[in-house]
Amino acid sequence: MRISLFIPCFVDQLAPQVGLASVKVLKKLGHEIEFRSEQTCCGQPSFNSGQWDVAREGAIRTLKVFRDAEVVVGPSGSCVAMIKKFYPELLKNTSHAAEADALAQRTFEFSEFIVRKLGITDVGASLKKKVTYHDGCHAMRELRIKEEPRQLLRAVRGLELIETEESESCCGFGGLFAVKFPMISTAMVQVKGGALARTGADYVVSSDPSCLLQIGGWLTREGKPIRPMHIAEVLAEGLTQ
Amino acid sequence: MSNAKDIFLKEATTASADGPQRIFINKALGGYYANRDIQKARYRDWEKARDAASLAKWTAVNDLANTLETFVKKFEGNGGKVHWARDAAEARNIILKLIADAKAKAVVKSKCMTTEEIHLNDALEKAGYSVVESDLGEFIQQLRGEAPYHFVFPCMHVKREEISALFTKHLGTAPTNSPEELTMIARRHLRQLYVDADVGITGANFLIAETGQISITENEGNARLTAALPRVHIALSGIEKVVKNLDDLSVLLPMLATAGAGQPMTCYNTLYSGPQQPGECDGPKEFHLVLLDNARTQLLADPEQRDALHCIRCGACLNVCPIFKNIGGLAYGTTYQGPIGSVITPHLRGLEQWNHLSGASSLCGACTDACPVRIDLHHHLLHNRRNANQASPNLFDRLFHRGFNFVISRPRLFAFGGRVFRFTLPVLKKIPLPYLSAWLKTRDLPPAPAQSFREQWKESNHG
Numbered sequence: 001m002r003i004s005l006f007i008p009c010f011v012d013q014l015a016p017q018v019g020l021a022s023v024k025v026l027k028k029l030g031h032e033i034e035f036r037s038e039q040t041c042c043g044q045p046s047f048n049s050g051q052w053d054v055a056r057e058g059a060i061r062t063l064k065v066f067r068d069a070e071v072v073v074g075p076s077g078s079c080v081a082m083i084k085k086f087y088p089e090l091l092k093n094t095s096h097a098a099e100a101d102a103l104a105q106r107t108f109e110f111s112e113f114i115v116r117k118l119g120i121t122d123v124g125a126s127l128k129k130k131v132t133y134h135d136g137c138h139a140m141r142e143l144r145i146k147e148e149p150r151q152l153l154r155a156v157r158g159l160e161l162i163e164t165e166e167s168e169s170c171c172g173f174g175g176l177f178a179v180k181f182p183m184i185s186t187a188m189v190q191v192k193g194g195a196l197a198r199t200g201a202d203y204v205v206s207s208d209p210s211c212l213l214q215i216g217g218w219l220t221r222e223g224k225p226i227r228p229m230h231i232a233e234v235l236a237e238g239l240t241q
Numbered sequence: 242m243s244n245a246k247d248i249f250l251k252e253a254t255t256a257s258a259d260g261p262q263r264i265f266i267n268k269a270l271g272g273y274y275a276n277r278d279i280q281k282a283r284y285r286d287w288e289k290a291r292d293a294a295s296l297a298k299w300t301a302v303n304d305l306a307n308t309l310e311t312f313v314k315k316f317e318g319n320g321g322k323v324h325w326a327r328d329a330a331e332a333r334n335i336i337l338k339l340i341a342d343a344k345a346k347a348v349v350k351s352k353c354m355t356t357e358e359i360h361l362n363d364a365l366e367k368a369g370y371s372v373v374e375s376d377l378g379e380f381i382q383q384l385r386g387e388a389p390y391h392f393v394f395p396c397m398h399v400k401r402e403e404i405s406a407l408f409t410k411h412l413g414t415a416p417t418n419s420p421e422e423l424t425m426i427a428r429r430h431l432r433q434l435y436v437d438a439d440v441g442i443t444g445a446n447f448l449i450a451e452t453g454q455i456s457i458t459e460n461e462g463n464a465r466l467t468a469a470l471p472r473v474h475i476a477l478s479g480i481e482k483v484v485k486n487l488d489d490l491s492v493l494l495p496m497l498a499t500a501g502a503g504q505p506m507t508c509y510n511t512l513y514s515g516p517q518q519p520g521e522c523d524g525p526k527e528f529h530l531v532l533l534d535n536a537r538t539q540l541l542a543d544p545e546q547r548d549a550l551h552c553i554r555c556g557a558c559l560n561v562c563p564i565f566k567n568i569g570g571l572a573y574g575t576t577y578q579g580p581i582g583s584v585i586t587p588h589l590r591g592l593e594q595w596n597h598l599s600g601a602s603s604l605c606g607a608c609t610d611a612c613p614v615r616i617d618l619h620h621h622l623l624h625n626r627r628n629a630n631q632a633s634p635n636l637f638d639r640l641f642h643r644g645f646n647f648v649i650s651r652p653r654l655f656a657f658g659g660r661v662f663r664f665t666l667p668v669l670k671k672i673p674l675p676y677l678s679a680w681l682k683t684r685d686l687p688p689a690p691a692q693s694f695r696e697q698w699k700e701s702n703h704g
Binding site (some may be wrong): 016019037041043045046048049051058109130156168170173176177182183185191213218220 | 630
């Protein structure tokens with residue numbers, strides 16, 4: 001399969017290792033990878049801020065980028081939810097509605113793609129660490145992805161997966177919410193990060209780099225030893241090309 | 242004081258910095274989660290029950306004019322009298338007139354958020370009546386001179402010692418730490434007041450069109466006494482509380498109890514069928530129902546958000562909301578707190594003044610998953626944000642997003658801008674920039690990588 005990568009703008013600029021790990025894993029599974037460099041941001045910040053006219057422009061631009069792509073895979077539940085759930089809403093009753101629905105159908109979040117579309121749970125990775133999984137809200141509640149990343153993690157050799165008491169609690173990122181209401185956002189990550197730190201895990205793993213930015217940012221500021229790691233990075237561990 | 246948003250920001254800042262209080266609220270809700278899950282597991286299929294509950298409310302609300310007409314005919318046929326109130330002021334005036342007509346001196350009330358919505362207690366006190374809240378939580382809040390913290394658990398934030406001290410101060414009772422004794426103190430105080438009151442005011446959880454009855458759900462039995470002992474019973478209800486029939490009620494009553502309080506059923510579920518009939522020896526002589534619109538018909542006219550009128554005020558969305566749990570109920574400054582309050586308050590009290598509540602959400606969606614009648618709560622917060630931006634755009638927001646869009650619609654400019662951002666980040670971190678400094682106050686940013694993904698992709702064999 002020829003997979004077109006959808007790399008969220010901040011992953012591109014601030015967490016490129018997540019994109020590189022995604023490439024490594026998908027290639028290992030025998031697929032051809034392309035990256036269309038005309039892609040930038042999906043427009044979610046504007047959408048969430050009520051600026052739907054601005055966000056609509058981003059949506060139409062992204063539709064054009066992926067127009068003839070066979071499948072689109074992105075390592076972010078949140079940005080993929082933007083394409084899968086919110087583009088159709090943003091573009092309904094416009095001339096782009098049918099194209100938005102079609103792109104939604106062939107766009108997948110990274111772990112969802114491997115488990116649901118490819119039917120694979122063991123990618124051949126190994127990592128001798130104790131990890132806990134954080135469900136990003138968009139992946140869990142907009143895309144209903146819950147078991148898929150856990151199935152993938154359980155198959156990683158040497159990896160011990162433990163659950164966190166607050167695994168379904170929001171980390172408090174919420175895009176611009178994190179900086180428009182920083183006191184509430186911080187209170188939320190205190191609850192989340194505190195629970196994560198108490199697990200004694202080496203890594204908190206998530207399919208959402210934005211949650212990891214929030215959680216990781218708070219954990220390092222507070223000097224907690226548990227580190228953030230994207231699921232693509234975990235699955236790329238110990239792979240031989 | 243200044244506007245609603247400034248007050249909210251101030252209160253939310255104070256409350257979210259109060260660690261012990263946040264832990265107290267989280268602990269208080271811990272028992273609820275456990276009980277709720279036990280009760281949910283007793284349903285053959287909780288998700289299908291949610292569908293049924295949602296359909297029951299949809300059926301009634303989408304045919305609201307007819308459902309209400311059927312209800313009113315039956316209710317008045319049973320001997321009750323209906324009064325229509327367009328807004329809060331009309332509702333207050335109707336109730337004040339009914340009380341004056343009854344030549345009442347003392348009024349007793351049971352828990353009713355709609356009376357909070359129309360600020361009834363203030364109006365009654367200004368008119369010279371003594372009003373007593375008979376629900377224990379509301380009674381405590383009344384003594385504290387504070388609005389309800391949570392529309393189902395009004396004093397969930399108050400510790401036992403504080404209640405004891407409050408009773409000592411206002412009722413002259415000896416300090417005690419026992420919940421049973423505290424309840425008995427309130428009960429002894431309230432009992433005589435039911436007997437002395439001329440008018441009892443209640444709310445209504447459901448209005449049943451088929452039978453013309455009103456259904457009231459409670460755990461303490463105080464609503465029964467409020468409705469039954471005084472000469473005149475006045476109930477106040479929003480027009481959206483109507484359901485078609487008893488079958489629908491039979492779905493909604495257990496859902497209300499389980500979703501809201503983790504109970505299989507609330508302790509007392511009473512159907513009130515009218516005033517005292519000839520030959521009967523008790524019950525009120527008069528039974529009035531004030532039906533309140535107060536912008537509900539406006540919400541009904543909004544096809545996108547009218548499902549917010551399906552709300553049965555169970556409080557489940559508050560109980561699971563990380564915003565509510567971290568800022569508490571008082572910070573909202575609204576009658577209805579939490580997600581449902583953030584959705585409907587802009588409709589009830591004005592979008593411009595109250596849109597900040599829709600903004601103060603990470604859009605996590607826990608509320609929508611918890612709602613027993615499937616209101617699309619967190620997406621409605623997005624709708625409110627969009628509507629607010631259309632109605633009165635904020636200049637800074639417009640410039641920010643237009644500017645951002647200018648960059649991201651030019652891939653080369655985006656790549657260049659990203660490079661500049663990464664290289665200057667160590668300096669930017671030291672400048673008080675909006676947003677960035679808000680982040681850095683409590684959270685680190687990882688060091689920026691030398692190369693972006695797109696740069697590395699281009700370099701490594703793909704370019």
